[in-house]
Amino acid sequence: xxxxxxxxxxxxxxxxxxxxxxxxxxxFLLKSYSTEDIMIAPSxxxxxxxxxxxxxxxxxxNAVVSKVNITVDGVKVVDVTGGLVGDEYKxxxxxxxxxxxxxxxxxxxxxxxxxxxxxxxxxRILLQCDRDVPFSLVREVMYTAGQAQFAxxxxxxxxxxx
Amino acid sequence: xxxxxxDRRRSGGKTxxxxxxxxxxxxxxxxxxxxxxxxAQFVTLAVIDSSLPAIGAPxxxxxxxxxxxxxxxxxxxxxxxxxxxGSAAVLGGGEGGPAAVAEKSxxxxxxxxxxxxxxxxxxxxxxxxxxxETPCHDYKALKELVVQVKDEYPDEMNVIIAPNADIPxxxxxxxxDSTRDHKPEGASEREVLFPNVVIAxxxx
Numbered sequence: 042x043x044x045x046x047x048x049x050x051x052x053x054x055x056x057x058x059x060x061x062x063x064x065x066x067x068x069f070l071l072k073s074y075s076t077e078d079i080m081i082a083p084s085x086x087x088x089x090x091x092x093x094x095x096x097x098x099x100x101x102x103n104a105v106v107s108k109v110n111i112t113v114d115g116v117k118v119v120d121v122t123g124g125l126v127g128d129e130y131k132x133x134x135x136x137x138x139x140x141x142x143x144x145x146x147x148x149x150x151x152x153x154x155x156x157x158x159x160x161x162x163x164x165r166i167l168l169q170c171d172r173d174v175p176f177s178l179v180r181e182v183m184y185t186a187g188q189a190q191f192a193x194x195x196x197x198x199x200x201x202x203x
Numbered sequence: 204x205x206x207x208x209x210d211r212r213r214s215g216g217k218t219x220x221x222x223x224x225x226x227x228x229x230x231x232x233x234x235x236x237x238x239x240x241x242x243a244q245f246v247t248l249a250v251i252d253s254s255l256p257a258i259g260a261p262x263x264x265x266x267x268x269x270x271x272x273x274x275x276x277x278x279x280x281x282x283x284x285x286x287x288x289g290s291a292a293v294l295g296g297g298e299g300g301p302a303a304v305a306e307k308s309x310x311x312x313x314x315x316x317x318x319x320x321x322x323x324x325x326x327x328x329x330x331x332x333x334x335x336e337t338p339c340h341d342y343k344a345l346k347e348l349v350v351q352v353k354d355e356y357p358d359e360m361n362v363i364i365a366p367n368a369d370i371p372x373x374x375x376x377x378x379x380d381s382t383r384d385h386k387p388e389g390a391s392e393r394e395v396l397f398p399n400v401v402i403a404x405x406x407x
Binding site for chain 1: 222225226228229232233235236239240242243244245246247248249250251252253254255280366367368369370371372373375376377379380383384393402
């Protein structure tokens with residue numbers, strides 16, 4: 042008579058310790074969870090300065106001035122070389138391609154505001170500038186935005202410092 | 204003859220290392236964690252407000268509560284330091300007052316500092332890989348000066364910042380930080396200095 046084989050005990054993974062890790066990670070991630078609309082893509086060409094400002098950012102047209110180009114809402118508008126926009130893109134202080142793009146945005150926003158009075162066009166623009174961009178370029182961008190009726194600038198910075 | 208008491212009941216009811224079935228919870232976790240990781244925010248952003256004076260709009264000549272002329276505090280930023288000025292009439296008035304600083308002189312009001320430690324701290328924070336320059340702009344001294352001006356003109360909220368063309372953007376932000384508010388030693392609340400920033404581009 043064949044001897045009855047004792048059944049192999051079912052192997053069990055002890056996942057309690059993994060659960061501990063997960064719970065801690067979950068709490069940490071929930072803490073840093075954000076539903077913020079503004080997303081920045083940090084790169085070597087765009088290092089925002091840090092500031093002691095406490096104001097939270099709000100949604101607006103997003104102009105990014107990095108070391109290599111200027112983008113508006115993620116679409117590249119014009120190249121920047123050595124902190125300058127090429128003269129062929131400029132009319133005096135005005136940066137023409139940027140002006141055209143911003144004007145379009147402003148017109149869109151105004152058309153929207155006409156349909157929806159609760160959503161007024163306030164001329165808000167978020168400016169993300171690299172920390173080493175010279176002021177002359179920032180000024181040109183501000184001037185251009187001003188001409189396109191964006192007069193309320195919000196300089197985006199890293200929160201920190203004292 | 205007595206039987207041995209049955210131990211079926213006892214052994215049957217014995218709680219034999221009951222294990223929680225954690226697998227569904229694990230499933231939940233493994234789903235939640237990638238989702239939260241994707242939307243986690245590791246750097247917090249803030250904004251600094253500044254506005255252009257409305258072009259073409261008539262200046263509101265109201266709200267002249269007293270006959271104190273406006274201060275027109277102006278902070279110029281050059282490669283050599285900061286030049287703090289106010290409208291001459293105002294600053295000339297307070298004899299020897301802290302606000303009566305050299306407006307006419309070409310030398311900057313607040314020079315550069317060559318304190319290496321301070322420059323490192325103000326430019327790099329705690330980042331050890333970051334390169335810093337010495338001498339650098341002295342935000343601390345500027346803030347002290349601005350606090351004094353604020354003491355004399357508690358109702359004034361505006362500051363005009365006029366940087367030179369070649370000044371890097373982060374110095375502009377540093378100046379806006381210095382003039383916006385400050386936190387006195389030991390105080391928990393920030394004191395507002397000059398939060399309304401107008402950036403002067405200069406004529407071109």
